[in-house]
Amino acid sequence: MLYMLRLFIVNLGIHLAVLFLGLFLVIFFTKNGAALDEVEKYKYLFLVSGLVVFIERLIYYIKYYKFHILPYSLKLFNRVNNEQKESKIYLDKFKIYDKKSNTYFFKNRLSIDKKAYIDLKDRIIHLLGYEDKNEVEFEIKAHNKKEVAIKLFKLPKKFDWHIGLLKDKNIYLGHNKDGSYYLPLENLTSSICCGESGSGKSNFLNMIIFSLLQNSQYIEHLDFIDLKGVELSRYELNNTTFTDNIEEANNLFENLKNEMNNRFKEMKEKKDLTYNGNFRICLIDEIGTISTHFDKKLKENIFNNLIEIGQKGRASKVLLLIFSQKIDSTNIPTNVLTNLQGSFLLRTSSQFNINNSIGLNEEVEEITRTRVQDFPKGRVIFKDGLSSEKVLLQTPFLSQDVQNSMIKYFQNWINK
Ligand SMILES: Nc1ncnc2c1ncn2[C@@H]1O[C@H](COP(=O)(O)OP(=O)(O)OP(=O)(O)O)[C@@H](O)[C@H]1O
Ligand SMILES: [Mg+2]
Structure with missing residues (x-):
């Protein structure tokens, strides 16, 4: 309480000093350097405007009390030692709240420790009074040189699909902190999805x-491969x-590779940097089933083709979207994995999966409070293949009925 009072008085003092000095200068110059007794006439003006500033500051402090007190309560500070070995403490300060983006900014005069905020996530949430922790999500980002931005947002655990989420030239990937999240089709890269x-x-x-x-108008063909299920045969x-069938899959990759190389030839002739035609996209569910196949030569051939497509496919618009429960080398060869630029991570307790799709735990902790092993169904972290930006998403639930009716919908206009 005493700390708050001090903070308030110092802040009020600064505001009042600026106000009075400003007023004084205005009077001084408009009256062509009149003597101090001239100012005496304006004492009510000073009094009233001082009162206004006082009330404004008071309301501001009461309104954001929790945020002002937060760095103090959670010991978020920076300490420096001077030559006499005396240490001086610079406490972080609540700077401003941006209503539009629901973001709170904290600042430290020396430098700010973002990691400290990440580590204290749960205590921060508690202090801000969110009893039900599931209710709110949390993103912590470095801002400017000496600031940390905390964004609070809600992400539903489960919601339903509707056709209005589809958008021309874009891929809907789920809802993120700002609502529907779309990846422009142009920016789609070969990707791995694991969970x-x-x-x-x-x-x-x-x-x-x-x-x-x-x-469909921008996509020449979609190939679906699933060696252990028939879900994708419904389309x-x-x-x-x-x-x-694995032999068929092998032939398909061979074809895709040839198509890709033909496209490169065409691009070379036309001096184009990217192929100016439609996409060929191949989706593989559970790639692990290829790795466990007995025919070594066949596997090797498949994986070599996948590596080549992954490496060169983007410019020629030949892409792979690969799904797998695990991405260790027994499921997908490292060379294939490292040539897939984008990644999607769903719930997993495997640290290997996390590290090799999104990155360090710390990077995950910046965008969510929930541990990857505790993710609800359909919660995804997307790492953009081009920008490496990481986005926390919740995907909608597609019931059996919804899936069937969507398939019918597409059959009605694509097969006409
Ligand atoms: N976005 C979602 N929201 C809510 N529930 C979901 C969501 N996605 C999936 N589910 C539920 O979880 C169940 C399993 O989902 P799904 O079959 O997609 O998992 P999977 O990762 O493909 O599993 P497997 O690796 O065994 O194939 C589904 O039957 C569905 O009821
Ligand atoms: Mg599945």
């Missing part, structure tokens, strides 16, 4: 397919093919 069984991969896969089909569209 443990039941985390919502297939749900997510179907949702991506909806967006791709919605953009039966003029621009989709499904296979659950």
Whole structure:
């Protein structure tokens, strides 16, 4: 309390000093340097404006009391030692709240420790009075040189799909802190999606397919491969093919590679940097089933083709979207994995999955309070293949009925 009072008085003092000096100078110059007794006449003006500033500051401090007290309560400070070994403490200060983005800014005169805020996430949430911790999500970003920005937002745990989420030239990836999140089709790269069984991969896969089909006019063909299930065989569209056979998959990759190289030839002739035609996109569910196949030569051939497509596919618009429960080298060869630029991470307790798709735990902690192993179904971290930006998303639930009706919808206009 005493700390708050001190903070308030210092801040009020500064505001009043600036105000009075400003007023004085205005009077001084408008009266052509009149003597001090002239100012005497304006004492009520000083009094009233001083009172206004006092009330304004008081309301500001009461309104944001919790935020002013936060650095003090959680010991968020910076300490420096001078030559006499005396240490001086610079406490972080609440700077401003941006209503539009629901973001709180904290500042330290020396430098600010973002990691401290990340480590104290749960205590910060508690202090701000969110009893039900599930209610609110949390993003911590460095801002300017000496500031930290804390953004509070809500992400639903479960919500339903609706067709209005589809958008021309864009892929809907779910809802993020600002609402519907779209990846421009142009920016799509070959990607890996990993998450443990039941985390919502297939749900997510179907949702991506909806967006791709919605953009059929920019996509030459979609190839679906699933060696252990038939889910993707349901589409039966003029621009989709499904296979659950490894030899067929092998032939397909061979074709895709040749197509890619033909496109490169064409680009070379036309001196184009990117292929100016439509996409060829291949989606593979559970790539691990290829790795466990007995035919070594066949596997090697497949993976070599995948590496080449991953490396060079983007410019020629030949892309791979690969789904897997695990991404260690027994499921997907490292060389294939490292050539997929984008990644999607769903619930997993494997640190290996996290590190090799998104990055360090600390990077995950910047954008969410929830541990990846505790993610609800359909919660995804997307790492953009071009910008490496990381986005926390919740994907909608696609019930069996919704999936069937969406497939019918696409059959009605694509197969006509
Ligand atoms: N976004 C979501 N919101 C709510 N529930 C979901 C969501 N996605 C999936 N589910 C639920 O979780 C169950 C498992 O989802 P899904 O089949 O997509 O998991 P998976 O990761 O593909 O699992 P597996 O690796 O075993 O194939 C689904 O039956 C569905 O009920
Ligand atoms: Mg699945």
